[in-house]
Amino acid sequence: MRYPVLRPPYVYRWAALLSTLVVAISLLVSMFSPGLDQSPAAAQVAARQDVPAAASTPAEVSAPPADPSLIHTTARTGRYVALTFDDGPDPAYTPRILDVLARNGAVATFCMVGMQVTRHPELVRAVLGRGMRVCDHTVSHDEELSTRTEQRMTAEIQGCWADLQVAADKDVPVDYFRAPAGRWSPPMRAIASRAGMKALSWTVDTRDWAMPGAARIVASAQHDIRPGALVLLHDGGGDRTQTVDALEILLPWLKSQGYEFDFPA
Numbered sequence: 428m429r430y431p432v433l434r435p436p437y438v439y440r441w442a443a444l445l446s447t448l449v450v451a452i453s454l455l456v457s458m459f460s461p462g463l464d465q466s467p468a469a470a471q472v473a474a475r476q477d478v479p480a481a482a483s484t485p486a487e488v489s490a491p492p493a494d495p496s497l498i499h500t501t502a503r504t505g506r507y508v509a510l511t512f513d514d515g516p517d518p519a520y521t522p523r524i525l526d527v528l529a530r531n532g533a534v535a536t537f538c539m540v541g542m543q544v545t546r547h548p549e550l551v552r553a554v555l556g557r558g559m560r561v562c563d564h565t566v567s568h569d570e571e572l573s574t575r576t577e578q579r580m581t582a583e584i585q586g587c588w589a590d591l592q593v594a595a596d597k598d599v600p601v602d603y604f605r606a607p608a609g610r611w612s613p614p615m616r617a618i619a620s621r622a623g624m625k626a627l628s629w630t631v632d633t634r635d636w637a638m639p640g641a642a643r644i645v646a647s648a649q650h651d652i653r654p655g656a657l658v659l660l661h662d663g664g665g666d667r668t669q670t671v672d673a674l675e676i677l678l679p680w681l682k683s684q685g686y687e688f689d690f691p692a
């Protein structure tokens with residue numbers, strides 16, 4: 428009986444040799460050039476992980492869509508910019524920000540949280556004493572306030588207004604209200620309006636709340652600021668050292684570009 432000799436055809440042997448070579452070469456490449464396996468997407472993920480998680484509560488996530496019922500511009504037209512500082516007052520950063528503003532002849536609007544106002548009433552008086560304006564930013568900075576009952580919204584909005592009056596120890600004009608995280612609802616706007624406050628938005632989000640580094644805060648402001656811009660910054664809600672450092676660069680730069688400082692419309 429004859430048994431056929433089982434030999435794989437040449438083409439299979441070549442294929443096996445080739446695939447072994449391919450595997451060996453790709454292993455060598457990945458060993459000697461570790462950067463190659465980092466696709467742009469992977470690099471972005473890594474970069475994002477470098478940004479300290481915004482451990483601080485308040486995150487005005489991004490610029491809200493333009494809404495005609497919200498204030499989006501400065502009081503005067505022309506080369507003006509309005510700086511707004513949210514989530515304070517804070518004993519570590521509000522006084523430092525007031526100093527930088529004073530050295531640069533700048534004014535700003537401080538959107539204060541009632542709980543902070545009650546803890547640091549002297550800072551409310553310091554802000555007003557420097558010719559700045561205050562803005563109602565609710566009692567507790569509940570970012571889901573737009574989903575709560577109307578009674579709760581009223582308590583949060585009118586409560587902060589009252590906290591500001593008590594802290595100032597005199598009648599204080601509170602011209603503006605800003606919703607926590609910029610999350611508005613028609614009832615919130617109506618409650619603020621009945622209390623004589625305008626709904627304050629912003630046009631430039633420096634993302635200082637994410638602590639990307641002073642240089643990036645400055646760069647994002649320089650890129651986005653136009654005449655009439657409302658700039659969102661923070662003096663409270665976390666470590667605001669980067670915001671203070673950014674202002675030391677940004678304010679002289681704004682002046683060198685011919686900008687003056689104003690309040691929101």
Ligand SMILES: [Zn+2]
Nearest residue numbers: 485513514608
């Ligand atoms: Zn806020």
